[in-house]
Amino acid sequence: MKTNILLRIMTQKEIKRKRADCQKVWRDKNIEKAHVTQKRSYENTKPRYLTYQKAKAQKERLTVIKYYSNGKIECNCCGEKIYQFLVIDHMDERYGKGHIHRKSIGRTLPIWLIENNFPEGFQILCHNCNNAKGFYGICPHKII
Helix, strand or coil: HHHHCCCCCCCCHHHHEEEEEEEEHHHHHCCHHHHHHHHHHHHHHHHHHHHHHHHHHHHHHHHHHHHCCCCCCCCCCCCCCCHEEEEECCCHHHHCHHHHHHHHCCCCHHHHHHCCCCCCCCEEEEHHHHHHHHHHHHHHCHHH
């Protein structure tokens, strides 16, 4: 009975730390086995992970498109409604050219927009209107 009194109950954090230490010791002793196990685990989870990431990115993109098109999900210029044709356009000069801004933020544009509470200066255009705006400075729909 006296030994039970002396036993200390380990917290969840201590258990995790001890397990991690044991795993590190095993990996250091068995590098080749660890690499094989890690590779097999990666191969087993990769399809599920990629499916999850794709769904998450589509959800974030849809959230941004809904916000900047006032819930209508259409091009701000020509009214194109097919979701796959729509893009996020930098219309405000404070962000500079779109490709420069996208490279500087270090993550995808939809995530950046959500994290920054949907700042002003962006709109939803279809690829045709966005490319025309980039090449000619104005979309042909605005001229007609």
